[in-house]
Amino acid sequence: MTAATTMDPTDAYPGYLACLADADEYAAIDVALGLLDAGVPPERVLLDLVAPAQAEVGERWARNEWSVAQEHAATHISERVVAAVAAHANPRPTGGRIVVACMDGEWHALPPRLVAEVLRLRGWQVTFLGASVPAAHLVSYLHRHDAQAVALACALPMRLPHAHRMIEACRRSDVPVVVGGRGFGADGRWAARLGAAWAPNAPAAAELIADERALRRVPAAQLGHLADDEYASLVRRRGELIDSALTDLRERVPATREYTAAQLDSTVSDLGHIVDSLAASLYVDDASLFTEFVGWLVEILTSRGVPASAVALTLEHYAAVLRDFPRASDAVARSRAGLPATPRSGG
Ligand code: B12
Numbered sequence: 001m002t003a004a005t006t007m008d009p010t011d012a013y014p015g016y017l018a019c020l021a022d023a024d025e026y027a028a029i030d031v032a033l034g035l036l037d038a039g040v041p042p043e044r045v046l047l048d049l050v051a052p053a054q055a056e057v058g059e060r061w062a063r064n065e066w067s068v069a070q071e072h073a074a075t076h077i078s079e080r081v082v083a084a085v086a087a088h089a090n091p092r093p094t095g096g097r098i099v100v101a102c103m104d105g106e107w108h109a110l111p112p113r114l115v116a117e118v119l120r121l122r123g124w125q126v127t128f129l130g131a132s133v134p135a136a137h138l139v140s141y142l143h144r145h146d147a148q149a150v151a152l153a154c155a156l157p158m159r160l161p162h163a164h165r166m167i168e169a170c171r172r173s174d175v176p177v178v179v180g181g182r183g184f185g186a187d188g189r190w191a192a193r194l195g196a197a198w199a200p201n202a203p204a205a206a207e208l209i210a211d212e213r214a215l216r217r218v219p220a221a222q223l224g225h226l227a228d229d230e231y232a233s234l235v236r237r238r239g240e241l242i243d244s245a246l247t248d249l250r251e252r253v254p255a256t257r258e259y260t261a262a263q264l265d266s267t268v269s270d271l272g273h274i275v276d277s278l279a280a281s282l283y284v285d286d287a288s289l290f291t292e293f294v295g296w297l298v299e300i301l302t303s304r305g306v307p308a309s310a311v312a313l314t315l316e317h318y319a320a321v322l323r324d325f326p327r328a329s330d331a332v333a334r335s336r337a338g339l340p341a342t343p344r345s346g347g
Helices: 007-019 027-037 044-061 068-089 110-121 135-145 159-173 188-193 200-211 211-216 224-228 230-236 238-252 254-258 261-283 285-303 308-321 326-337
Strands: 097-102 123-129 148-155 178-182
Touching: 007 027, 007 044, 007 068, 027 044, 027 068, 027 238, 044 068, 044 110, 044 200, 044 224, 068 110, 068 254, 097 110, 097 135, 097 224, 110 123, 110 148, 110 178, 110 200, 123 135, 135 159, 148 159, 148 200, 148 261, 159 285, 159 326, 178 200, 178 254, 188 254, 224 230, 230 261, 230 326, 238 308, 261 285, 261 308, 261 326, 285 326, 308 326
Parallel strands: 097 123, 097 148, 148 178
Antiparallel strands: none
């Protein structure tokens, strides 16, 4: 693999992706540094080369074309490339301190790392706290280091209730918050529901942070629906809902009784994600969060040889046991509408 001689990240992209596929970190770094040497601004290398390549890594993993190991190797290379670009640019801060962190339980650190580097390139003094920062620790850190603003990342919609607790904790410390990441929905609609300022990408986050009044001028959260207690009741029953769905699957799909420990583990993890996504959809009162999640899960499972009917069976089970949960029942019904009929339901 040779270094890029092109001036455009778009032209360099296929070669860069090939470096990720070959797990060739030296060649990947050469491509990125070659662009910088050719005069491409570092921000473009991060956002027009590294970011789309990582999204493609995700698509290949989702289609089961790449293993988890291949994804991890590619992500590691991207992290090395980001570090190399940052070291090459080496900007000196002129602005105040911005803290960038992942929400508690959120391990997608690379997307906010890109945001952190863009903010750094634009003159802010950035502290990047990385993955899964507990709320209490974040808040005490903000106090101690006199942060001007905090940027919080969430890549998974199922983590939104936790995200909200974290946003509120920062607010109580009077530090303005900007949130981002695909967990808030492609158009940021769930950030609006939580009453948080949202930026679709790193440049937009930089602009918002530069305008403190705009950052503080956020509409109130719209969470009046939580008064019906459905979300809290569902969360209280989380363990029981996972166990009962597993028992149901074992009764109705004999093959699942022969599952290996690893298969059982990933089934329990999938069931946990189903319950957590349903809970998150109740939290923001948007059934589309759950229907989108179910659509995604079906794609992931079918590409791994698990039929969509397995998801349909579990949703049928939840439709039965969650009859007293009107909003959850509605979200489950909408999700089932797009799935094949299960043998017992007959339609
Ligand atoms: C690498 C990766 C991982 C790594 C993360 C390592 C790391 N150091 O980051 C690991 C292996 C830990 C991981 C784990 C999981 N992952 Co993952 N992961 C990815 C992957 C392939 C790349 C992430 C990335 O770097 N994206 C590149 C960035 C640049 O893209 P971006 O998010 O669009 O970011 C831009 C904007 O959103 C915005 N932005 C992003 N963050 C922020 C933050 C702020 C403050 C602001 C203002 C803006 C902003 O600016 C960015 C640049 O412009 C994505 C695929 C994808 N499409 O992103 C899946 C993906 C996010 N993962 C996914 C899943 C499901 C998981 C797991 C649940 C898998 C599992 N079964 O265990 C776990 C969950 C772990 C957890 N609790 O957090 C799914 C999520 C699907 C969904 N609908 O919820 C995705 C989309 C893969 C897929 N195609 O299905 N993952």
